[in-house]
Amino acid sequence: MTLAERHNTILELLKQRGSILVSDLAEILKVSSVTIRKDLTLLEEKKMLYRTHGSAILINPYINDRNVSEKEKLNPEEKQAIGKAAASLIIPDDSIIIASGTTMFFLAREIRPSDHLTVITSSINVTSILARQHNIDIIQLGGLVRNSSVSVVSEYAVKMLENFSCSKLFIGVDGIDPTYGLTTTNLLEASLNRAMIQAAQKTIVLTDSSKFGRRGFGKICGLEAIDQIITDDKVSPLIVKDLEERGIEITIAPQLHKTQDSI
Template identity: 65%
Template sequence: MNKPGEDSILSLPERHNRILMLLQQRGSLSVTQLSELFRVSEVTIRKDLSYLEQQKKLYRTHGSAILISPYISDRHVSEKEKKNVPEKRAIGAAGAALISRDDSIIIASGTTVAFLAREIQPVGHLTVITSSVPVTQILSQHADTDVIQLGGITRRSSMSVVGPFAEQMLRHFNCSKLFVGVDGIDLEFGLTTTNMLEASLNGAMIDAAQKVVVLADSSKFGRRGFSKICDLEAVDLIITDSGVQPLYLERLRERGIEVTVVDSL
Protein backbone atom coordinates (compact mmCIF):
# COMPACT_ATOMS: atom_id res chain seq x y z
CA MET A 1 0.00 0.00 0.00
CA ASN A 2 1.51 3.33 -1.03
CA LYS A 3 1.72 6.24 1.39
CA PRO A 4 -0.13 9.51 0.59
CA GLY A 5 1.63 11.36 -2.21
CA GLU A 6 3.50 8.33 -3.52
CA ASP A 7 0.97 7.24 -6.16
CA SER A 8 2.62 9.50 -8.74
CA ILE A 9 5.78 7.36 -8.67
CA LEU A 10 3.96 4.17 -9.59
CA SER A 11 5.03 2.53 -12.83
CA LEU A 12 2.54 2.58 -15.69
CA PRO A 13 1.49 -1.11 -15.28
CA GLU A 14 1.13 -0.59 -11.51
CA ARG A 15 -1.09 2.44 -12.02
CA HIS A 16 -3.23 0.56 -14.55
CA ASN A 17 -3.64 -2.36 -12.13
CA ARG A 18 -4.63 -0.03 -9.31
CA ILE A 19 -7.18 1.75 -11.51
CA LEU A 20 -8.83 -1.60 -12.29
CA MET A 21 -8.71 -2.64 -8.63
CA LEU A 22 -10.40 0.61 -7.56
CA LEU A 23 -13.11 0.17 -10.20
CA GLN A 24 -13.80 -3.31 -8.83
CA GLN A 25 -14.30 -1.75 -5.39
CA ARG A 26 -16.22 1.42 -6.31
CA GLY A 27 -18.04 0.65 -9.56
CA SER A 28 -17.06 3.91 -11.30
CA LEU A 29 -14.50 6.72 -10.95
CA SER A 30 -14.17 10.09 -12.65
CA VAL A 31 -11.06 11.35 -14.41
CA THR A 32 -10.78 14.07 -11.76
CA GLN A 33 -10.95 11.56 -8.91
CA LEU A 34 -8.27 9.39 -10.49
CA SER A 35 -6.07 12.40 -11.21
CA GLU A 36 -6.21 13.50 -7.56
CA LEU A 37 -5.74 9.96 -6.28
CA PHE A 38 -2.63 9.22 -8.31
CA ARG A 39 -1.23 12.80 -8.26
CA VAL A 40 -0.94 12.92 -12.04
CA SER A 41 -2.56 15.16 -14.65
CA GLU A 42 -6.02 14.50 -16.08
CA VAL A 43 -4.37 14.19 -19.50
CA THR A 44 -2.29 11.29 -18.16
CA ILE A 45 -5.38 9.62 -16.69
CA ARG A 46 -7.28 9.98 -19.97
CA LYS A 47 -4.38 8.26 -21.75
CA ASP A 48 -4.46 5.48 -19.14
CA LEU A 49 -8.20 5.00 -19.61
CA SER A 50 -7.93 5.05 -23.40
CA TYR A 51 -5.30 2.33 -23.27
CA LEU A 52 -7.31 0.18 -20.84
CA GLU A 53 -10.43 0.64 -22.96
CA GLN A 54 -8.51 -0.54 -26.05
CA GLN A 55 -7.53 -3.60 -24.01
CA LYS A 56 -11.27 -4.11 -23.29
CA LYS A 57 -10.66 -3.88 -19.55
CA LEU A 58 -12.96 -0.92 -18.89
CA TYR A 59 -15.44 1.42 -20.55
CA ARG A 60 -15.20 5.21 -20.67
CA THR A 61 -18.32 7.34 -20.33
CA HIS A 62 -18.82 11.09 -19.67
CA GLY A 63 -15.44 11.74 -18.09
CA SER A 64 -15.59 8.58 -15.98
CA ALA A 65 -14.61 4.92 -16.19
CA ILE A 66 -16.54 1.74 -15.40
CA LEU A 67 -15.57 -1.90 -15.80
CA ILE A 68 -18.09 -2.91 -18.47
CA SER A 69 -20.05 -1.20 -21.19
CA PRO A 70 -23.37 -0.03 -19.74
CA TYR A 71 -25.19 -0.39 -23.05
CA ILE A 72 -27.19 -3.50 -23.85
CA SER A 73 -28.37 -4.83 -27.20
CA ASP A 74 -31.58 -6.78 -27.65
CA ARG A 75 -31.19 -10.57 -27.42
CA HIS A 76 -33.65 -13.38 -28.00
CA VAL A 77 -35.37 -14.87 -24.96
CA SER A 78 -33.91 -18.31 -25.81
CA GLU A 79 -30.42 -16.86 -25.27
CA LYS A 80 -31.30 -14.91 -22.13
CA GLU A 81 -33.03 -17.79 -20.36
CA LYS A 82 -29.80 -19.81 -20.28
CA LYS A 83 -27.89 -17.15 -18.36
CA ASN A 84 -27.74 -16.84 -14.54
CA VAL A 85 -30.32 -19.60 -14.08
CA PRO A 86 -29.72 -20.31 -10.33
CA GLU A 87 -29.89 -16.59 -9.57
CA LYS A 88 -33.11 -16.11 -11.55
CA ARG A 89 -34.70 -19.13 -9.90
CA ALA A 90 -33.93 -17.77 -6.42
CA ILE A 91 -35.18 -14.30 -7.37
CA GLY A 92 -38.37 -15.81 -8.78
CA ALA A 93 -38.98 -17.77 -5.58
CA ALA A 94 -38.55 -14.64 -3.45
CA GLY A 95 -40.97 -12.76 -5.68
CA ALA A 96 -43.56 -15.54 -5.52
CA ALA A 97 -43.45 -15.41 -1.71
CA LEU A 98 -44.84 -11.85 -1.87
CA ILE A 99 -48.11 -12.92 -3.50
CA SER A 100 -51.05 -12.86 -1.09
CA ARG A 101 -54.24 -14.89 -0.89
CA ASP A 102 -56.76 -13.89 -3.59
CA ASP A 103 -54.22 -11.47 -5.03
CA SER A 104 -54.39 -9.54 -8.30
CA ILE A 105 -51.00 -8.91 -9.90
CA ILE A 106 -49.33 -7.77 -13.12
CA ILE A 107 -46.38 -9.66 -14.56
CA ALA A 108 -44.32 -8.02 -17.28
CA SER A 109 -42.09 -9.80 -19.81
CA GLY A 110 -38.62 -11.33 -19.56
CA THR A 111 -36.87 -14.51 -18.52
CA THR A 112 -36.72 -13.69 -14.80
CA VAL A 113 -40.51 -13.25 -14.58
CA ALA A 114 -40.90 -16.65 -16.25
CA PHE A 115 -38.96 -18.11 -13.32
CA LEU A 116 -41.33 -16.21 -11.03
CA ALA A 117 -44.34 -17.77 -12.77
CA ARG A 118 -42.94 -21.27 -12.28
CA GLU A 119 -42.59 -20.64 -8.54
CA ILE A 120 -46.13 -19.33 -8.00
CA GLN A 121 -48.44 -21.62 -6.01
CA PRO A 122 -51.71 -19.68 -5.73
CA VAL A 123 -53.43 -19.42 -2.36
CA GLY A 124 -57.12 -18.77 -2.88
CA HIS A 125 -57.97 -17.26 -6.25
CA LEU A 126 -55.19 -15.47 -8.16
CA THR A 127 -55.72 -13.00 -11.01
CA VAL A 128 -52.74 -12.29 -13.27
CA ILE A 129 -52.45 -9.69 -16.03
CA THR A 130 -49.43 -10.25 -18.24
CA SER A 131 -47.80 -9.29 -21.51
CA SER A 132 -45.68 -12.44 -21.50
CA VAL A 133 -46.80 -15.42 -23.59
CA PRO A 134 -44.62 -17.89 -21.58
CA VAL A 135 -46.11 -16.59 -18.30
CA THR A 136 -49.61 -17.15 -19.67
CA GLN A 137 -48.70 -20.70 -20.69
CA ILE A 138 -47.26 -21.49 -17.24
CA LEU A 139 -49.99 -19.97 -15.07
CA SER A 140 -52.93 -21.09 -17.19
CA GLN A 141 -52.26 -24.59 -15.88
CA HIS A 142 -53.54 -23.58 -12.41
CA ALA A 143 -57.30 -24.12 -12.05
CA ASP A 144 -57.56 -21.37 -9.43
CA THR A 145 -55.77 -18.73 -11.52
CA ASP A 146 -57.33 -16.34 -14.04
CA VAL A 147 -54.83 -15.07 -16.58
CA ILE A 148 -55.59 -11.96 -18.60
CA GLN A 149 -53.29 -11.95 -21.61
CA LEU A 150 -52.71 -8.44 -22.92
CA GLY A 151 -53.15 -8.05 -26.66
CA GLY A 152 -51.05 -6.22 -29.20
CA ILE A 153 -47.95 -6.60 -31.34
CA THR A 154 -45.91 -9.72 -30.56
CA ARG A 155 -42.20 -9.18 -30.03
CA ARG A 156 -40.47 -12.34 -31.27
CA SER A 157 -37.31 -11.67 -29.30
CA SER A 158 -39.12 -11.54 -25.94
CA MET A 159 -42.25 -13.63 -26.71
CA SER A 160 -44.41 -10.83 -25.32
CA VAL A 161 -46.88 -8.26 -26.58
CA VAL A 162 -46.44 -4.48 -26.78
CA GLY A 163 -48.29 -1.53 -28.21
CA PRO A 164 -51.26 0.78 -27.61
CA PHE A 165 -53.89 -1.99 -27.35
CA ALA A 166 -52.09 -3.52 -24.39
CA GLU A 167 -51.72 -0.10 -22.77
CA GLN A 168 -55.44 0.65 -23.25
CA MET A 169 -56.40 -2.62 -21.56
CA LEU A 170 -54.37 -1.71 -18.48
CA ARG A 171 -56.39 1.47 -17.94
CA HIS A 172 -59.31 -0.71 -16.80
CA PHE A 173 -57.36 -2.49 -14.04
CA ASN A 174 -55.74 -1.82 -10.68
CA CYS A 175 -53.55 -4.49 -9.10
CA SER A 176 -51.67 -4.86 -5.85
CA LYS A 177 -48.25 -5.54 -7.37
CA LEU A 178 -46.31 -5.33 -10.60
CA PHE A 179 -43.45 -7.77 -11.10
CA VAL A 180 -41.16 -6.40 -13.78
CA GLY A 181 -37.87 -7.54 -15.25
CA VAL A 182 -35.46 -5.02 -16.73
CA ASP A 183 -32.41 -4.94 -18.97
CA GLY A 184 -30.63 -2.31 -16.91
CA ILE A 185 -30.62 -0.57 -13.53
CA ASP A 186 -28.60 2.64 -13.53
CA LEU A 187 -28.37 4.85 -10.44
CA GLU A 188 -28.73 8.03 -12.51
CA PHE A 189 -30.81 6.93 -15.51
CA GLY A 190 -33.19 4.52 -13.77
CA LEU A 191 -34.78 1.36 -15.18
CA THR A 192 -34.37 0.56 -18.87
CA THR A 193 -35.17 -2.00 -21.52
CA THR A 194 -33.95 -2.45 -25.09
CA ASN A 195 -37.31 -1.72 -26.77
CA MET A 196 -39.20 1.59 -26.65
CA LEU A 197 -42.66 -0.03 -27.00
CA GLU A 198 -41.90 -2.37 -24.11
CA ALA A 199 -40.70 0.58 -22.02
CA SER A 200 -43.96 2.42 -22.72
CA LEU A 201 -46.04 -0.64 -21.76
CA ASN A 202 -44.05 -1.11 -18.57
CA GLY A 203 -44.81 2.50 -17.70
CA ALA A 204 -48.53 1.81 -18.10
CA MET A 205 -48.14 -1.26 -15.88
CA ILE A 206 -46.55 0.91 -13.18
CA ASP A 207 -49.57 3.22 -13.30
CA ALA A 208 -51.91 0.23 -12.83
CA ALA A 209 -50.12 -1.21 -9.77
CA GLN A 210 -49.92 -0.15 -6.16
CA LYS A 211 -46.42 -1.58 -5.64
CA VAL A 212 -43.57 -2.03 -8.14
CA VAL A 213 -41.29 -5.03 -7.60
CA VAL A 214 -38.22 -5.29 -9.85
CA LEU A 215 -36.75 -8.75 -10.43
CA ALA A 216 -33.17 -8.37 -11.65
CA ASP A 217 -30.06 -10.48 -11.30
CA SER A 218 -26.85 -8.68 -10.37
CA SER A 219 -25.60 -8.48 -13.99
CA LYS A 220 -28.28 -5.82 -14.69
CA PHE A 221 -26.81 -3.21 -12.34
CA GLY A 222 -24.84 -0.39 -13.94
CA ARG A 223 -26.31 -1.26 -17.35
CA ARG A 224 -28.54 0.73 -19.71
CA GLY A 225 -30.96 -0.39 -22.38
CA PHE A 226 -32.10 1.84 -25.23
CA SER A 227 -35.39 2.95 -23.66
CA LYS A 228 -36.10 4.32 -20.20
CA ILE A 229 -38.95 2.74 -18.24
CA CYS A 230 -38.94 5.01 -15.17
CA ASP A 231 -36.81 6.71 -12.54
CA LEU A 232 -35.72 4.69 -9.53
CA GLU A 233 -38.14 6.65 -7.35
CA ALA A 234 -41.03 4.72 -8.94
CA VAL A 235 -39.65 1.44 -7.53
CA ASP A 236 -40.70 0.02 -4.16
CA LEU A 237 -38.63 -3.17 -4.01
CA ILE A 238 -35.76 -4.73 -5.96
CA ILE A 239 -35.03 -8.44 -5.60
CA THR A 240 -31.55 -9.44 -6.75
CA ASP A 241 -28.81 -11.97 -6.02
CA SER A 242 -25.73 -11.86 -3.80
CA GLY A 243 -23.46 -10.96 -6.71
CA VAL A 244 -24.61 -7.32 -6.58
CA GLN A 245 -21.92 -4.82 -5.62
CA PRO A 246 -22.34 -3.34 -2.11
CA LEU A 247 -22.09 0.15 -3.62
CA TYR A 248 -25.42 -0.31 -5.43
CA LEU A 249 -27.13 -1.64 -2.32
CA GLU A 250 -25.94 1.33 -0.30
CA ARG A 251 -27.02 3.92 -2.88
CA LEU A 252 -30.43 2.35 -3.43
CA ARG A 253 -31.22 2.05 0.26
CA GLU A 254 -30.12 5.64 0.81
CA ARG A 255 -32.87 6.61 -1.66
CA GLY A 256 -35.50 4.70 0.29
CA ILE A 257 -35.70 1.71 -2.07
CA GLU A 258 -36.02 -1.66 -0.38
CA VAL A 259 -33.59 -4.28 -1.72
CA THR A 260 -33.84 -8.00 -1.03
CA VAL A 261 -30.69 -10.05 -1.74
CA VAL A 262 -31.11 -13.79 -2.24
CA ASP A 263 -28.63 -16.65 -2.48
CA SER A 264 -28.73 -18.86 -5.57
CA LEU A 265 -30.83 -22.00 -5.26
Protein backbone atom coordinates in the same frame (compact mmCIF):
# COMPACT_ATOMS: atom_id res chain seq x y z
CA MET B 1 5.01 4.52 -11.00
CA THR B 2 5.35 2.91 -14.42
CA LEU B 3 2.63 2.90 -17.08
CA ALA B 4 1.86 -0.77 -16.40
CA GLU B 5 1.67 -0.19 -12.65
CA ARG B 6 -0.63 2.78 -13.18
CA HIS B 7 -2.94 0.73 -15.41
CA ASN B 8 -3.03 -2.14 -12.92
CA THR B 9 -3.94 0.31 -10.16
CA ILE B 10 -6.74 1.83 -12.26
CA LEU B 11 -8.22 -1.61 -12.99
CA GLU B 12 -7.95 -2.67 -9.36
CA LEU B 13 -9.76 0.49 -8.22
CA LEU B 14 -12.50 -0.15 -10.78
CA LYS B 15 -12.96 -3.71 -9.51
CA GLN B 16 -13.42 -2.33 -6.00
CA ARG B 17 -15.69 0.61 -6.87
CA GLY B 18 -17.34 -0.23 -10.18
CA SER B 19 -16.71 3.32 -11.46
CA ILE B 20 -14.31 6.16 -10.69
CA LEU B 21 -13.88 9.79 -11.68
CA VAL B 22 -10.93 11.01 -13.74
CA SER B 23 -10.24 13.68 -11.11
CA ASP B 24 -10.12 11.04 -8.35
CA LEU B 25 -7.69 8.90 -10.34
CA ALA B 26 -5.45 11.91 -10.99
CA GLU B 27 -5.34 12.67 -7.28
CA ILE B 28 -4.73 9.07 -6.22
CA LEU B 29 -2.00 8.43 -8.81
CA LYS B 30 -0.44 11.91 -8.51
CA VAL B 31 -0.58 12.62 -12.25
CA SER B 32 -2.50 15.08 -14.44
CA SER B 33 -6.03 14.54 -15.72
CA VAL B 34 -4.59 14.53 -19.26
CA THR B 35 -2.39 11.56 -18.37
CA ILE B 36 -5.34 9.71 -16.84
CA ARG B 37 -7.47 10.28 -19.94
CA LYS B 38 -4.68 8.84 -22.11
CA ASP B 39 -4.45 5.84 -19.76
CA LEU B 40 -8.21 5.27 -19.97
CA THR B 41 -8.14 5.52 -23.75
CA LEU B 42 -5.43 2.84 -23.95
CA LEU B 43 -7.32 0.55 -21.56
CA GLU B 44 -10.57 1.07 -23.45
CA GLU B 45 -8.85 0.12 -26.72
CA LYS B 46 -7.85 -3.14 -25.01
CA LYS B 47 -11.53 -3.58 -23.96
CA MET B 48 -10.55 -3.57 -20.28
CA LEU B 49 -12.89 -0.73 -19.29
CA TYR B 50 -15.45 1.68 -20.70
CA ARG B 51 -15.07 5.45 -20.68
CA THR B 52 -17.95 7.76 -19.80
CA HIS B 53 -18.07 11.54 -19.35
CA GLY B 54 -15.40 12.39 -16.79
CA SER B 55 -15.12 8.85 -15.43
CA ALA B 56 -14.53 5.19 -16.23
CA ILE B 57 -16.46 2.01 -15.49
CA LEU B 58 -15.46 -1.63 -15.66
CA ILE B 59 -17.99 -2.72 -18.31
CA ASN B 60 -19.85 -1.22 -21.25
CA PRO B 61 -23.18 -0.10 -19.76
CA TYR B 62 -25.13 -0.33 -23.01
CA ILE B 63 -27.04 -3.51 -23.72
CA ASN B 64 -28.14 -4.99 -27.04
CA ASP B 65 -31.40 -6.85 -27.46
CA ARG B 66 -30.96 -10.62 -27.24
CA ASN B 67 -33.27 -13.54 -27.89
CA VAL B 68 -35.19 -14.93 -24.92
CA SER B 69 -33.63 -18.39 -25.41
CA GLU B 70 -30.18 -16.86 -24.93
CA LYS B 71 -31.22 -14.75 -21.93
CA GLU B 72 -32.84 -17.67 -20.12
CA LYS B 73 -29.47 -19.43 -19.88
CA LEU B 74 -27.86 -16.50 -18.06
CA ASN B 75 -27.70 -16.68 -14.22
CA PRO B 76 -30.44 -19.35 -13.88
CA GLU B 77 -29.76 -20.10 -10.19
CA GLU B 78 -29.97 -16.43 -9.28
CA LYS B 79 -33.18 -16.02 -11.27
CA GLN B 80 -34.75 -19.06 -9.63
CA ALA B 81 -34.01 -17.67 -6.17
CA ILE B 82 -35.38 -14.26 -7.16
CA GLY B 83 -38.52 -15.84 -8.60
CA LYS B 84 -39.10 -17.84 -5.41
CA ALA B 85 -38.70 -14.75 -3.22
CA ALA B 86 -41.10 -12.79 -5.43
CA ALA B 87 -43.73 -15.54 -5.42
CA SER B 88 -43.77 -15.48 -1.61
CA LEU B 89 -45.17 -11.92 -1.76
CA ILE B 90 -48.39 -13.03 -3.47
CA ILE B 91 -51.35 -13.23 -1.09
CA PRO B 92 -54.75 -15.00 -1.38
CA ASP B 93 -57.16 -13.44 -3.91
CA ASP B 94 -54.39 -11.19 -5.19
CA SER B 95 -54.46 -9.34 -8.51
CA ILE B 96 -51.02 -8.85 -10.02
CA ILE B 97 -49.27 -7.81 -13.23
CA ILE B 98 -46.33 -9.78 -14.59
CA ALA B 99 -44.23 -8.07 -17.25
CA SER B 100 -41.97 -9.76 -19.80
CA GLY B 101 -38.46 -11.07 -19.25
CA THR B 102 -36.80 -14.37 -18.44
CA THR B 103 -36.85 -13.75 -14.68
CA MET B 104 -40.64 -13.62 -15.01
CA PHE B 105 -40.56 -17.23 -16.27
CA PHE B 106 -38.85 -18.28 -13.05
CA LEU B 107 -41.43 -16.34 -11.05
CA ALA B 108 -44.31 -18.01 -12.91
CA ARG B 109 -42.87 -21.45 -12.18
CA GLU B 110 -42.85 -20.66 -8.46
CA ILE B 111 -46.47 -19.43 -8.30
CA ARG B 112 -48.69 -22.07 -6.71
CA PRO B 113 -51.61 -20.20 -5.11
CA SER B 114 -53.75 -21.98 -2.57
CA ASP B 115 -56.56 -19.53 -3.32
CA HIS B 116 -57.76 -17.58 -6.33
CA LEU B 117 -55.27 -15.38 -8.18
CA THR B 118 -55.72 -12.95 -11.08
CA VAL B 119 -52.72 -12.30 -13.33
CA ILE B 120 -52.38 -9.73 -16.11
CA THR B 121 -49.36 -10.34 -18.32
CA SER B 122 -47.73 -9.35 -21.58
CA SER B 123 -45.61 -12.52 -21.63
CA ILE B 124 -46.92 -15.41 -23.69
CA ASN B 125 -44.55 -17.81 -21.92
CA VAL B 126 -45.84 -16.72 -18.52
CA THR B 127 -49.40 -17.34 -19.71
CA SER B 128 -48.41 -20.81 -20.93
CA ILE B 129 -46.90 -21.69 -17.54
CA LEU B 130 -49.74 -20.33 -15.38
CA ALA B 131 -52.56 -21.65 -17.58
CA ARG B 132 -51.93 -25.13 -16.15
CA GLN B 133 -53.40 -24.07 -12.80
CA HIS B 134 -57.19 -23.98 -12.49
CA ASN B 135 -57.35 -21.32 -9.75
CA ILE B 136 -55.50 -18.63 -11.73
CA ASP B 137 -57.43 -16.27 -13.99
CA ILE B 138 -55.13 -14.90 -16.70
CA ILE B 139 -55.67 -11.76 -18.72
CA GLN B 140 -53.33 -11.86 -21.71
CA LEU B 141 -52.52 -8.42 -23.02
CA GLY B 142 -52.81 -8.18 -26.80
CA GLY B 143 -50.73 -6.64 -29.53
CA LEU B 144 -47.67 -7.20 -31.67
CA VAL B 145 -45.61 -10.18 -30.54
CA ARG B 146 -41.90 -9.47 -30.15
CA ASN B 147 -40.04 -12.56 -31.36
CA SER B 148 -37.00 -11.84 -29.20
CA SER B 149 -38.99 -11.77 -25.95
CA VAL B 150 -42.14 -13.76 -26.89
CA SER B 151 -44.23 -10.97 -25.39
CA VAL B 152 -46.72 -8.43 -26.71
CA VAL B 153 -46.26 -4.69 -27.13
CA SER B 154 -48.75 -2.17 -28.51
CA GLU B 155 -50.88 0.86 -27.76
CA TYR B 156 -53.80 -1.59 -27.49
CA ALA B 157 -52.09 -3.31 -24.55
CA VAL B 158 -51.52 0.10 -22.95
CA LYS B 159 -55.23 0.92 -23.37
CA MET B 160 -56.24 -2.39 -21.79
CA LEU B 161 -54.28 -1.55 -18.65
CA GLU B 162 -56.30 1.65 -18.16
CA ASN B 163 -59.21 -0.57 -17.05
CA PHE B 164 -57.33 -2.37 -14.28
CA SER B 165 -55.95 -1.67 -10.82
CA CYS B 166 -53.68 -4.34 -9.32
CA SER B 167 -51.88 -4.68 -6.02
CA LYS B 168 -48.43 -5.50 -7.43
CA LEU B 169 -46.39 -5.30 -10.61
CA PHE B 170 -43.49 -7.70 -11.04
CA ILE B 171 -41.19 -6.28 -13.67
CA GLY B 172 -37.86 -7.27 -15.17
CA VAL B 173 -35.35 -4.84 -16.66
CA ASP B 174 -32.31 -4.86 -18.93
CA GLY B 175 -30.55 -2.25 -16.86
CA ILE B 176 -30.63 -0.27 -13.61
CA ASP B 177 -28.59 2.91 -13.54
CA PRO B 178 -28.57 5.07 -10.37
CA THR B 179 -28.88 8.29 -12.37
CA TYR B 180 -30.82 7.15 -15.44
CA GLY B 181 -33.23 4.68 -13.83
CA LEU B 182 -34.79 1.50 -15.23
CA THR B 183 -34.33 0.64 -18.89
CA THR B 184 -35.14 -1.98 -21.51
CA THR B 185 -33.89 -2.52 -25.04
CA ASN B 186 -37.22 -1.79 -26.76
CA LEU B 187 -39.11 1.53 -26.80
CA LEU B 188 -42.57 -0.04 -27.15
CA GLU B 189 -41.87 -2.34 -24.22
CA ALA B 190 -40.69 0.63 -22.15
CA SER B 191 -43.99 2.41 -22.90
CA LEU B 192 -46.00 -0.66 -21.88
CA ASN B 193 -43.96 -1.01 -18.69
CA ARG B 194 -44.79 2.59 -17.75
CA ALA B 195 -48.49 1.83 -18.18
CA MET B 196 -48.08 -1.24 -15.96
CA ILE B 197 -46.53 0.92 -13.25
CA GLN B 198 -49.55 3.24 -13.40
CA ALA B 199 -51.92 0.27 -13.05
CA ALA B 200 -50.22 -1.16 -9.94
CA GLN B 201 -50.12 -0.01 -6.33
CA LYS B 202 -46.62 -1.39 -5.81
CA THR B 203 -43.80 -1.88 -8.33
CA ILE B 204 -41.38 -4.71 -7.62
CA VAL B 205 -38.29 -5.10 -9.80
CA LEU B 206 -36.86 -8.59 -10.24
CA THR B 207 -33.28 -8.48 -11.44
CA ASP B 208 -30.05 -10.35 -11.06
CA SER B 209 -27.02 -8.33 -9.97
CA SER B 210 -25.50 -8.22 -13.48
CA LYS B 211 -28.10 -5.59 -14.53
CA PHE B 212 -26.87 -2.91 -12.11
CA GLY B 213 -24.93 -0.16 -13.81
CA ARG B 214 -26.24 -1.17 -17.24
CA ARG B 215 -28.49 0.72 -19.68
CA GLY B 216 -30.92 -0.33 -22.36
CA PHE B 217 -32.13 1.91 -25.20
CA GLY B 218 -35.59 2.66 -23.81
CA LYS B 219 -36.09 4.34 -20.44
CA ILE B 220 -38.93 2.95 -18.34
CA CYS B 221 -38.82 5.24 -15.31
CA GLY B 222 -36.64 6.79 -12.65
CA LEU B 223 -35.81 4.98 -9.43
CA GLU B 224 -38.38 7.07 -7.54
CA ALA B 225 -41.17 5.13 -9.29
CA ILE B 226 -40.24 1.74 -7.79
CA ASP B 227 -40.92 0.36 -4.33
CA GLN B 228 -38.87 -2.81 -4.03
CA ILE B 229 -36.02 -4.64 -5.75
CA ILE B 230 -35.43 -8.38 -5.41
CA THR B 231 -31.93 -9.41 -6.47
CA ASP B 232 -29.19 -11.94 -5.69
CA ASP B 233 -26.41 -11.88 -3.12
CA LYS B 234 -23.74 -10.82 -5.64
CA VAL B 235 -25.02 -7.25 -5.65
CA SER B 236 -22.54 -4.66 -4.35
CA PRO B 237 -23.17 -3.48 -0.75
CA LEU B 238 -22.55 0.07 -1.98
CA ILE B 239 -25.41 -0.28 -4.48
CA VAL B 240 -27.70 -1.68 -1.78
CA LYS B 241 -26.87 1.21 0.56
CA ASP B 242 -27.52 3.79 -2.16
CA LEU B 243 -30.89 2.27 -3.07
CA GLU B 244 -32.00 1.95 0.55
CA GLU B 245 -31.11 5.60 1.14
CA ARG B 246 -33.48 6.41 -1.73
CA GLY B 247 -36.29 4.64 0.15
CA ILE B 248 -36.30 1.47 -1.96
CA GLU B 249 -36.78 -1.83 -0.15
CA ILE B 250 -34.06 -4.34 -1.11
CA THR B 251 -34.59 -8.09 -0.81
CA ILE B 252 -31.58 -10.36 -1.27
CA ALA B 253 -32.77 -13.77 -2.47
CA PRO B 254 -30.65 -16.63 -1.12
CA GLN B 255 -29.71 -19.22 -3.71
CA LEU B 256 -31.17 -22.67 -3.06
CA HIS B 257 -27.87 -24.59 -3.17
CA LYS B 258 -26.27 -22.17 -0.72
CA THR B 259 -29.20 -22.56 1.68
CA GLN B 260 -28.88 -26.36 1.53
CA ASP B 261 -25.11 -26.24 2.05
CA SER B 262 -25.56 -24.24 5.24
CA ILE B 263 -27.95 -26.74 6.81
